[in-house]
Each structure stands twice: as C-alpha cells, then as structure tokens.
Amino acid sequence: MSPWIRLLVYLVAAPIVGGLLAGWDRRISARMQSRLGPPILQPFYDVLKLWQKENVVVRRSQNYYIFFFLLLAIFTGALFFAGSDLLLVIFALTLAAIFFVLGAYKASSPYSFIGAERELIQMMAYEPMVLLTAIGMYMVTKSFSVDEIAGHGRLLVLALPGVFLGFLYILEIKFRKSPFDLSCSHHAHQELVRGLITEFSGRTLAMIEIAHWYESVFLLGWIYLFFASMPVLGIAMSLLVFVLVILVDNVFARLKWQTALKSAWLVAAVLGFGNILVLSLLR
Amino acid sequence: MIGFKQSPWIIHYDASSCNGCDIETLACLTPLFDVERLGVINTGNPKHADIFLVTGAVNEQSRDVIRNIYHQLPEPKVVIAIGACAASGGIFSECYNISGGVDSVIPVDVYVPGCAARPEAIIDGVVQALGVLEKKQKEMTSLANSLDQALYLRAEKSDAPEILALQKTAYQSEAEIYGDDSLPALQQTLEELQTEFDRPEQVFLKTVVNGKIIGSARGHAVQDTAYLGRVIVHPYFRGRGIGRRLVEEIEKAFPNAKRFEVKTGHRSERNLFQFRQQGYEQFKTEPFTPAITWVYLQKERP
Numbered sequence: 001m002s003p004w005i006r007l008l009v010y011l012v013a014a015p016i017v018g019g020l021l022a023g024w025d026r027r028i029s030a031r032m033q034s035r036l037g038p039p040i041l042q043p044f045y046d047v048l049k050l051w052q053k054e055n056v057v058v059r060r061s062q063n064y065y066i067f068f069f070l071l072l073a074i075f076t077g078a079l080f081f082a083g084s085d086l087l088l089v090i091f092a093l094t095l096a097a098i099f100f101v102l103g104a105y106k107a108s109s110p111y112s113f114i115g116a117e118r119e120l121i122q123m124m125a126y127e128p129m130v131l132l133t134a135i136g137m138y139m140v141t142k143s144f145s146v147d148e149i150a151g152h153g154r155l156l157v158l159a160l161p162g163v164f165l166g167f168l169y170i171l172e173i174k175f176r177k178s179p180f181d182l183s184c185s186h187h188a189h190q191e192l193v194r195g196l197i198t199e200f201s202g203r204t205l206a207m208i209e210i211a212h213w214y215e216s217v218f219l220l221g222w223i224y225l226f227f228a229s230m231p232v233l234g235i236a237m238s239l240l241v242f243v244l245v246i247l248v249d250n251v252f253a254r255l256k257w258q259t260a261l262k263s264a265w266l267v268a269a270v271l272g273f274g275n276i277l278v279l280s281l282l283r
Numbered sequence: 284m285i286g287f288k289q290s291p292w293i294i295h296y297d298a299s300s301c302n303g304c305d306i307e308t309l310a311c312l313t314p315l316f317d318v319e320r321l322g323v324i325n326t327g328n329p330k331h332a333d334i335f336l337v338t339g340a341v342n343e344q345s346r347d348v349i350r351n352i353y354h355q356l357p358e359p360k361v362v363i364a365i366g367a368c369a370a371s372g373g374i375f376s377e378c379y380n381i382s383g384g385v386d387s388v389i390p391v392d393v394y395v396p397g398c399a400a401r402p403e404a405i406i407d408g409v410v411q412a413l414g415v416l417e418k419k420q421k422e423m424t425s426l427a428n429s430l431d432q433a434l435y436l437r438a439e440k441s442d443a444p445e446i447l448a449l450q451k452t453a454y455q456s457e458a459e460i461y462g463d464d465s466l467p468a469l470q471q472t473l474e475e476l477q478t479e480f481d482r483p484e485q486v487f488l489k490t491v492v493n494g495k496i497i498g499s500a501r502g503h504a505v506q507d508t509a510y511l512g513r514v515i516v517h518p519y520f521r522g523r524g525i526g527r528r529l530v531e532e533i534e535k536a537f538p539n540a541k542r543f544e545v546k547t548g549h550r551s552e553r554n555l556f557q558f559r560q561q562g563y564e565q566f567k568t569e570p571f572t573p574a575i576t577w578v579y580l581q582k583e584r585p
Contacts, residue, residue: 026319030317030319030320033314034314035314035317035319035320036317036319036320037317037319037320038319038320038321038322039289039320039322042289042290042322045285045286045289045290045322046286046290046292046322047286048285048286048290049286049287049289049290049333051286052286052287052420053333053357053358053359054357054358054359054519055357056330056355056357059459060456060459193327193328194326194327194328194331198328198330199330200330201330201331201357202357205331
C-alpha cells in the first residue's frame with residue numbers, strides 16, 4: 001500500500017476504530033465489575049452530545065491549545081502510519097502532549113493546574129522508555145523509518161523482549177489508566193475532580209475525546225510494530241495488550257506520583273536499557 | 284438528535300439530605316441497577332454534566348453551593364429533585380434554617396418522590412429528564428436560528444436581574460483582555476443597576492429572542508449630548524450585528540440629542556472598531572487604572 005493510501009485510511013478509520021475501542025473498554029470494564037455496561041457505540045453518543053453543548057471556558061484561549069492538541073495527535077499518527085521517521089513521531093507525540101498540558105495550565109483552576117503538573121510528571125516518566133523503544137528498534141533493523149521497521153523480516157519482539165515489556169509498562173501511563181491515572185482519572189469523585197480536563201466542556205471536551213481515539217490507535221499501532229512480520233499475530237497482540245491494559249486498570253489502585261516516576265524509570269533502565277545493552281554486547 | 288438521549292452525564296449534590304436518598308442514588312450505579320448501561324456517567328464535575336441531581340432540602344449553607352453548581356453546568360441542563368425533602372423541604376420544611384425544596388433556589392424540571400426515593404424511581408426520573416433535556420436543546424437551537432426575529436425593546440425595571448446577569452457574562456471577555464476583573468461593569472450590584480433605571484433622561488434597551496434577553500444597551504442625555512454605555516451582547520450571539528443594531532436603536536431613542544458620546548477601554552479592539560465603523564471618532568483619552576485607559580469617542584448627529 002502506498003503511504004498516501006495508508007494515511008487516508010488512518011485519517012478516516014482511526015477515529016472509528018479508536019471510538020469502538022473506547023466503547024469496548026467501557027464494556028469490558030463493566031463486565032469485569034459484573035455490570036452490564038454501556039453500548040459499544042457509547043463514546044460516539046458522548047462526543048455527539050458534547051458537540052452540541054455549551055462551551056464554558058475560563059479563558060477562550062484554552063480551546064486553541066486543545067485544538068492544536070487534537071491536530072498534533074492526528075499528525076503523530078499520520079506520520080507513523082505514513083511510515084515516517086520514528087524519532088519525528090516521538091517529537092510530534094511530545095508536542096501534542098505539551099499542548100494539552102498548556103491548555104490545562106491556561107484554565108488556571110487549581111484542579112487542572114495540579115492535573116497539568118502531574119501530566120508533566122507522567123510525561124517525564126514515560127518519555128525515556130519511548131525513546132529507548134525507538135532506539136531498540138533501530139538496533140535491530142538499522143533504521144528509524146517506520147516503513148523499514150515494519151518491513152523487517154524477523155519478529156522484533158524476539159530481539160526486544162525487555163523493550164516490549166517496558167513499553168507495555170509505559171502504555172499504562174500513556175493511556176492514563178490505573179495505577180497511573182494521576183493526572184485525570186476516568187472515574188468520578190477523585191481528589192482532582194477530573195484533573196487535566198476539569199475546565200473543558202462542550203466541543204473542546206469532545207475534541208479531547210477524539211484526540212484520545214487517534215492516540216490509542218497510534219499506540220496500538222506501535223505494539224503492532226513489534227510483531228510486524230506476522231500481521232495477524234500483530235493485530236491479535238495489539239488487541240490483547242489493550243485488554244491487558246483494561247485488566248490492569250481494574251485490578252490496581254492508583255500509585256503516588258513518586259512511585260510512578262521511579263518505577264517507570266527503573267523499568268526503562270532495567271528492561272529497556274538492559275535489553276539494548278545485551279543486544280549491543282551480543283553483536 | 285442523537286446523543287442527548289444516549290449520554291446523560293450527572294452530577295449529584297447532597298443539599299442537606301439524611302443520606303437516605305444519596306445512598307439510593309449511588310445504588311443506581313451499582314451492578315444491580317447499573318445506569319451506565321443507559322450511558323449515564325456520574326461525573327463529579329459540573330462542567331461535564333447535563334443533569335443535576337439534588338437530594339435534601341435547601342438550607343443556608345447549601346443555597347449558594349446549589350446556585351454555583353447550577354451556573355457551572357453548560358446549557359442545556361436539567362435539574363432533578365430527589366426525595367420528599369428536595370421537592371418541598373419534606374419533614375424539615377418548617378425548620379428555621381430551611382428555605383424549602385430545591386425549587387426555592389433554582390428551577391427544577393423533574394421531581395422524584397419518596398422517602399427515601401427508590402432507585403427505580405430515580406432511574407425513571409433520569410429517563411424523564413432526558414425528554415426535558417432534548418426539548419431544551421431544541422429550544423437552544425431555535426434561539427440561535429431565530430436571531431433575525433430579535434426584538435429591540437425598552438427594558439423595564441423588572442428586567443434588571445436578567446440584564447445584570449447578562450452584563451456579567453458579557454464583560455468576562457473584557458476582564459480577560461485587561462487581566463482584571465475589577466471592571467466597574469463586573470462590580471455593579473443589582474441595587475445600583477435598579478437606581479440607574481430611575482435616573483432622568485435614562486433609556487434602557489434590550490434585545491429579546493424567544494423571551495430571553497441576549498443584548499442590552501443604555502444611555503442618558505445631558506442637555507444636547509447623549510452618553511451611551513454598556514452595549515452588551517451575549518458571547519454566543521456576537522458578530523451577528525446585534526451590537527450595531529443596539530447602537531442604532533439607542534441613537535434613535537434620543538431624538539433631541541445633537542452629539543453622542545461613548546467610552547471604552549483602550550485595548551478593546553472590537554468595541555473601538557465597531558464604534559468607528561458607525562461614525563464615532565476618538566476625541567480624548569483618560570487613564571482609569573494602570574491597566575485601563577478610557578478612550579472617549581463622539582459622533583455628531585448629521
């Protein structure tokens with residue numbers, strides 16, 4: 001498939017797949033709590049409703065940041081699925097997250113402020129492992145290009161088991177799931193109200209939701225990359241990892257931010273860096 | 284419209300309930316009743332909620348909280364009073380500190396009876412609220428669609444509370460420009476506004492759509508000069524010529540005035556642009572606070 005067609009498919013299909021995944025997430029979570037759960041299409045209903053609601057803001061400029069967050073979240077995935085440079089993808093990913101944090105800061109409410117601060121800490125926690133993942137993939141395939149990594153003949157996960165596990169760990173942080181739902185929890189009645197997204201409503205909140213859909217498709221795409229030489233296994237593993245994330249979300253209580261940060265760096269150092277060290281020694 | 288009926292997000296507030304109704308309300312979220320199957324989310328954040336559930340009667344301490352939460356809910360919104368106390372004050376209605384049911388503070392759309400209200404009744408109340416929510420959403424859309432039928436009328440003294448609320452909403456954007464919420468327009472009290480109605484040669488105009496005031500302007504004449512002020516339009520309906528029309532209408536309201544004068548802040552580009560478009564010219568400036576300099580504009584009647 002040419003990169004342009006892949007890009008087009010991503011732009012159209014990602015929000016649909018992402019929304020269905022979000023609906024599936026809520027459904028599975030409900031079943032794990034022996035509830036019936038909402039319909040699979042629930043996230044789409046939510047976004048449609050939010051789109052028609054009044055947009056209450058503290059400062060109108062906070063909405064522009066969220067618009068750019070959405071734009072860059074789409075851009076990140078677009079770069080990835082068009083087969084561009086993995087380092088550029090990471091850069092765009094970070095920029096998107098920064099815009100989100102800026103939006104929350106702009107709202108100047110204590111809840112979104114602490115949410116933004118915690119989000120920065122979470123970014124600090126996952127960023128090293130994200131970079132190590134890209135480096136690990138480079139070590140095996142000798143390329144940062146997503147196209148060439150995907151076209152590599154061998155299963156990457158066999159050479160990078162530690163990096164894969166480390167990436168799973170930070171995936172929990174990136175999805176903002178328990179035990180790392182510090183900056184904004186999916187569940188009501190937490191100490192930060194809704195943390196990062198407290199001050200957003202209406203259309204802006206819908207944009208955040210859509211950005212998350214794009215983001216989750218992109219992140220699962222990265223999981224696929226570990227199994228790219230066997231596409232069916234890749235897709236199956238991506239979905240399996242998603243279920244694992246939900247399971248962990250339902251099983252664990254929230255950690256303190258200190259523990260989150262320390263453990264993420266420890267995982268990056270031991271699993272990520274250790275794996276890369278072994279790779280370079282074996283050569 | 285798809286969406287509103289499938290995704291009611293609620294916020295629950297305990298005004299002064301004995302906790303009976305609260306426990307029944309939260310019971311709705313448990314596996315047995317699981318209202319999430321209807322798309323209900325208990326948000327805990329008024330800015331994300333559509334439905335405001337209140338339990339218990341209103342007392343001195345909860346009155347302001349209820350009002351505050353209500354105003355933070357984005358439109359369209361619905362209020363459900365749960366239980367006998369929230370409906371009428373219940374057995375506490377004659378207590379010295381109880382002002383009555385929730386409807387003594389904010390408009391209530393659905394009443395759920397019971398002491399305590401049963402979870403089934405609460406779920407039924409939420410489902411009925413969805414109908415109200417959809418109706419309100421339609422009204423909101425029709426409000427935006429019938430702007431060309433807006434009426435420009437003289438405001439009455441009884442309109443003062445609504446105009447003041449609008450003024451505070453409209454001036455938020457000004458407060459943002461100057462980074463200062465101590466603007467006189469934001470500090471005005473209801474009494475002050477009502478006394479303005481009693482001034483001689485004072486004209487108050489309002490823009491009414493579907494019975495709601497979405498714009499207002501005022502002015503008073505001293506000899507040959509009419510001083511215009513506080514041309515306000517609800518943020519939703521800006522950029523559609525309502526402010527321009529208000530200025531035209533208020534100029535007509537002073538048939539004997541030879542000169543019109545208006546002042547605005549030096550950084551309020553939108554206001555300055557609009558007044559200049561309508562033939563006003565700057566003739567002096569005057570420092571007001573370190574952040575704000577008043578710009579005075581005038582226009583001679585041709």
